[in-house]
Amino acid sequence: MSGSLLSVSAARRAFGGLVAVNDVSFEVKDGELLGLIGPNGSGKTTMLNLISGAIRPNSGMIVLGGETISGLPAHRVARLGVARTFQLVRVLPTLSVEENVTAGGVFGHIRVWGEDAHKLAHALLERVGLGGRAGTPTGSLTYIDQKRLELARALASNPRLLLLDEWLAGLNPSELRIGIQLIRDIRNDGRTIIMVEHVMDAIRSLCDRVVVMSSGKTIADGDVGAVLSDPAVIRAYLGGENA
Amino acid sequence: MLRAEHLCVSYGAHRALEDISVHVARGEICVILGANGAGKTTLLNAIAGLVAPRDGARVTIGDTDITRAPANLVVEAGVALVPEGRGIFGDLTVRENLSLGAYGKHARAQSEERLKMVTALFPRLAERSGQVARTMSGGEQQMVAIGRALMSNPHVLMLDEPSLGLSPLLCTELFRSLRRIGETGTGILLVEQNARLSLSIADRAYLIENGHIVGEGKARALASDPAVQKAYLGGAGARTQRRFIEVHEPFHAQPARAALPFSAADLARRATEIQRAHIEARRIGAQAGAFERTGAAARQEASAPASPHANPISLAAGDMARRAAMVLADHIAARRPEPAPEPKALPAPPVADDGNLVVLSRTSLSKTPIGA
Ligand SMILES: Nc1ncnc2c1ncn2[C@@H]1O[C@H](COP(=O)(O)OP(=O)(O)OP(=O)(O)O)[C@@H](O)[C@H]1O
Ligand SMILES: [Mg+2]
Numbered sequence: 001m002s003g004s005l006l007s008v009s010a011a012r013r014a015f016g017g018l019v020a021v022n023d024v025s026f027e028v029k030d031g032e033l034l035g036l037i038g039p040n041g042s043g044k045t046t047m048l049n050l051i052s053g054a055i056r057p058n059s060g061m062i063v064l065g066g067e068t069i070s071g072l073p074a075h076r077v078a079r080l081g082v083a084r085t086f087q088l089v090r091v092l093p094t095l096s097v098e099e100n101v102t103a104g105g106v107f108g109h110i111r112v113w114g115e116d117a118h119k120l121a122h123a124l125l126e127r128v129g130l131g132g133r134a135g136t137p138t139g140s141l142t143y144i145d146q147k148r149l150e151l152a153r154a155l156a157s158n159p160r161l162l163l164l165d166e167w168l169a170g171l172n173p174s175e176l177r178i179g180i181q182l183i184r185d186i187r188n189d190g191r192t193i194i195m196v197e198h199v200m201d202a203i204r205s206l207c208d209r210v211v212v213m214s215s216g217k218t219i220a221d222g223d224v225g226a227v228l229s230d231p232a233v234i235r236a237y238l239g240g241e242n243a
Numbered sequence: 244m245l246r247a248e249h250l251c252v253s254y255g256a257h258r259a260l261e262d263i264s265v266h267v268a269r270g271e272i273c274v275i276l277g278a279n280g281a282g283k284t285t286l287l288n289a290i291a292g293l294v295a296p297r298d299g300a301r302v303t304i305g306d307t308d309i310t311r312a313p314a315n316l317v318v319e320a321g322v323a324l325v326p327e328g329r330g331i332f333g334d335l336t337v338r339e340n341l342s343l344g345a346y347g348k349h350a351r352a353q354s355e356e357r358l359k360m361v362t363a364l365f366p367r368l369a370e371r372s373g374q375v376a377r378t379m380s381g382g383e384q385q386m387v388a389i390g391r392a393l394m395s396n397p398h399v400l401m402l403d404e405p406s407l408g409l410s411p412l413l414c415t416e417l418f419r420s421l422r423r424i425g426e427t428g429t430g431i432l433l434v435e436q437n438a439r440l441s442l443s444i445a446d447r448a449y450l451i452e453n454g455h456i457v458g459e460g461k462a463r464a465l466a467s468d469p470a471v472q473k474a475y476l477g478g479a480g481a482r483t484q485r486r487f488i489e490v491h492e493p494f495h496a497q498p499a500r501a502a503l504p505f506s507a508a509d510l511a512r513r514a515t516e517i518q519r520a521h522i523e524a525r526r527i528g529a530q531a532g533a534f535e536r537t538g539a540a541a542r543q544e545a546s547a548p549a550s551p552h553a554n555p556i557s558l559a560a561g562d563m564a565r566r567a568a569m570v571l572a573d574h575i576a577a578r579r580p581e582p583a584p585e586p587k588a589l590p591a592p593p594v595a596d597d598g599n600l601v602v603l604s605r606t607s608l609s610k611t612p613i614g615a
Pocket of ligand 2 (some may be wrong): 044
């Protein structure tokens, strides 16, 4: 353990005159669970997009397990073991729940087919809380269930690095507890995780380390307790009452 | 002020709401707490006219009966909804999204003041007033959705998970503002997973489970009730054995899209055409002329009888699309001096980026309720 799995160096991405990610650098160790937090519009989703290959950086470098992935198209990055869930859910609405999961397995890191894919899909659906719903059309799932489905799909590709963009948003406290435990279990499987989240209870109970972005720049990087009590982080992000 | 009685809603064999009654007084803040799938969104949608309750239901706002009224009439009566999953016009700019919220007569009068309030709450919306909404971050889009509803100056404001995706700082500020909005006399009906924060600003709360109301009371009393703390506030030792979800309500408005009858789909397409043409017209700085024509056509179709086979949900969808077309046409006609190019035909219906049908706030109305 504890070698670096992902290394982001001076990654930069602008949209017109707006620099959404402004020379950001950080490392993620193998097996680590890193929290990425920051105000709305600070560049967190854009950062995940740069890692997953959904968009290209203007400059800077991103290296996964010794291989440079910045500039590679998303499907190549997926093959190298990066999977994600989206803040604004993207399931394939014409497919059934099971087919969505199997699709993840087919395009991912380690590919599975046939009966194995079927078994894997059922096991993963059970795991995310969608057991018995394999045949349901995805169009009839609630928002939260669609997010569960996205996670199952991401796991089907057996990723080394899992990117979660506000996967826990919108859960009530009891549901949140189950969701947190699920992420902890996934991490204990040996996967490395970067989670973007505004739910501080989740960040506190799950993350080893936290990186804070503000206006495209990193303003803190360190141990959860220290970062969440950093005055700059409180001012920019947490506000007095939530600190 | 808002009174909803004996609401029952079924999706096929599944009963999503079982005889639910709620009311919101003038200036009162009521929060609805419950697990995902308990029926909270369905409740707001039933009041908003997006799903039809069964016989025996009665929904009134002041003296106006809005039971099973189409969504546009509900909005006109002064009930605004910030739907789950945002529902904004992705192709329009922030400024345009906000001004659509202030379309109604009642709202227009005070729109300057409202805009000040909205941009004080969300300064980002002022900074980015020209940004196309779909390119905004998740939380920024949520600001647009809430901002638009606030612009409509409603009698009752219904919000479905407004804190979703907002930073802790903004979340606290939003709830503070809701308190202030309540103080101006607006009633607020709030669905929210952040039970602690919402109970702290609410006057009253309803607890809902499996489509039933299982509790109701003063927010302060509920916040200190051990059973409530355990179930909704994540109190110590509250390890529940419950599965993720016991009841499944369909993702808001999606069944409507799937079942869109032909004519409604057509109107939906037209609304998108108008949107796009509008943007294009502004972008090339050229003239806009076809808007009146398209708006008139939409208006004509609005008075055509609906298909007897169309189900109530798809009617609501078609209705929204139609409304979008009319409102946009009016809106544009009001502010546009020159004529414009022919809008291009585009196949997609006006769905928001998250797949939801767009829902407008207070709008101009067709005098003929759809399906009447
Ligand atoms: N395609 C685009 N065009 C213009 N601006 C964009 C585009 N994509 C993102 N932005 C802007 O870049 C900034 C960063 O966006 P990003 O989605 O990364 O924020 P975020 O940190 O994920 O925020 P949130 O917590 O609200 O999800 C935002 O201000 C957003 O409006
Ligand atoms: Mg984001």
